[in-house]
Amino acid sequence: MTDATVATQGAMRRWPRWLSLPPVLAMVLALIAIWYVAAVPMNVHEVLTRAERAGIAVSPDSAVLRRDMSALALVARNPGTLGESWSLDRPRLPAPHQVLVELYDSTIVEEVTGRRGIVRTGSLSNRSLVYHGWVTLNATFVGFLIGTALGVVLAVGIVHSRVMDLSVMPWAIVSQTIPIVALAPMIIVVLYSIGIQGLLPKAVISAYLSFFPVVVGMVKGLRSPGAMQMDLMRTYNAPASTVLWKLRLPASVPYLFASLKIGIAASLVGAIVGELPVQQGGLGARMLAGSYYGQTAQIWAALILAAALAALLVWAVGWLERRTLARMGMAA
């Protein structure tokens, strides 16, 4: 995926940065418009039921008949009674502004004016998305650090030992084809049963997911120095450790960052999935709670916050990458 992503980004740089903004904005606006339009047929059953209770004539007038009709047909037959499509209490598809209001309410309003908010109590409210996002972010970071460290160590081992290369590398590749996330609930329960709970089980899953991109990328990176460079190190009679520190590791930095970008996004997914089995806070727990109680706006708000976190994390790694490569004189 990285190669392809890099290729497309390279192709896009032909335009100055500001010129690429209007088309993106147009697409985002189009998506939001589609979202608003889609909310009407998605919510039509609930809207008509409420209209009927309020005494407005609805066609057909029995809820059983309506249940069997398609949403589009209902919209076509009741054009005048759809006013509530974008303001329902528990919509099947909340309108974008409803999600934004929920996001605002569950972050800023909850913390500033809520009974358990940070202003009143001095600690984050356990009902606010800020708190849940923070829980997820912690697990993501711990898992990411463990996964990256293990991945780098294993990659160094693979590059230096032929036995490890031949025996471990095929399994590392095979394990990428296995849906590892399926292990998540089991890892959580097993660690719970031997008394480990809280942050660490989620971090283990995060680490597991971010581990393999780093191994594969780092093996590639540590092997990237050419024959000429390796020969030069030989003429210096450099031991393997010097080759590693002065040549292999510096040469692998661009590969490392490419892997880290995949790894940190994978860590976040791991942390969220890891929060599903144990309801102890975090964005994953928030989504599952929302789906149990039909609070769709709450799921969407958690989803948007997760998306924003992912974007922020990937951007942060990208920023670090640009800074590091520029200082190392390797900027593209």
Place this chain on the structure above:
Amino acid sequence: MSYVVFAFVLWAIGFAINLQLAGGPAQRSAAARLAIPLIFGATLLAMWELLVRGLEVPTVILPPPSQIGATFAANTSILWGDFVQTILKGALSGYLMGCAAAVLVALLVDRYDYLRRGLLPLGNFMAALPIVGTAPILVMWFGFGWQSKAAVVVLMVFFPMLVNTVAGLSDTSAMQRDLMRTYAASWPQTLLKLRLPAALPFIFNGLKICSTLALIGAIVAEFFGSPTQGLGFRISTSIGQLNLGMVWSAIVVSALAGTAFYGLVALLERRATFWHASQRK
């Protein structure tokens, strides 16, 4: 205790054999390349078995492989039902729909430059998002059946596939495109004879990435609600019953399915893009 000692003796033996193979005269042969990882895997399995028995780890924490194998053999019909429900109905149908849709959109994006400049950054952004998070919403919309799993899979595979296909379609050189122009080739002709074949390595790269994503999406979506069948359902309910042998059997099924799925796509790739540099031996 003797089990534990034996486990490490076995480890040493396996390691010694591999050391011989990797350093010996046959190190470049195909047989050695196959044997070394197999010996490594077998040693790991044997150590797992011996350590679990030797240290008397409770089976509710980690069952030995022999017990997993026995559970697997005793429940093949249940596991087959789960396989059909999750892999064939949920993952495969969603995978086909999502990848087909992504390729079609990629053709549109490639045709209209404005779309490319608008959609590609969004696609790159979406490909990094935790899309599994949409699973609860889609389960709410499409019900507990396989349709909701397929919907999650469609969303998960769409953006990586789109990004890869678009990158592939632009992977022709100006010389090649000029040649097609000198032939007065129309847009569909250029597409069929030059750009789609040139895009195939990228398309297969996307298909391979998406094969794993499809299984993850289908299994995780089942955690949010499913009929009384399916690998995700089996994993989450068997954990509730502390039936770890069954959990591991379901994981073995998903691992086998994932590897087979990936292998199938890789095989297709080898047949379809035999001309590409990466496929040459």
